[in-house]
Amino acid sequence: MSQKMQTNKPLLMPKPDCQICPRLAAFRAENRAKYPDKFNAPVPSFGPESAELLIVGLAPGLKGANFTGRPFTGDFAGELLYSSLLKYGLAQGEFKAHPDDGLELINCRITNAVRCLPPENKPTGDEINQCQPFLKSQFDHMPNLKIVMALGLIAHNAVLKTSGEKLSAYKFTHGGQHELGNGLTLIDSYHCSKYNTSTRRLTEPMFHDVFEIIKSNL
């Protein structure tokens, strides 16, 4: 079935106090007590549902998306991601690392494989699987979805599972492009995390190369 098919079902969103993953719910409660004025809830996707491009990250960072409620906003990783989106015309406005900065995404939406903050930024396999219905629903609610950009191996695998594909059939490589059975093109990039950029596993030109591939496919 093509992912371009619309669904009548409402977009599936984790509840603000989602209890599906006990470890993540306990960590959220801890962080709510520590930082009561911050977002501390499953982070919703950002950008228009009409977009052709969906970017899938890993999970919110503690003082980034988990504090602000917008993916990659306040996270170190967001600096490179949003500057690249602005450079490639996939965003307009100014990125000020705050959800009220007025930044708008153009033909692009951003979500995470896991919606809640995981301890040490490491969700377990079970937690990734439990969050899969939310990613699937996201796909079904993007009638023009054409390209899914996976930031890192966990996002790559989550996209494959959500699309009903065998993981062994699609190897993750930076800049790798995969045509999926559901009509979507999966394009991989190393995650734009602080660790990857400081170790130079991912440089800005390498990240931009992937956006060149994406732009040529849109």
Ligand code: URA
């Ligand atoms: N912030 C997010 O929202 N997702 C990531 O994968 C990293 C930081």
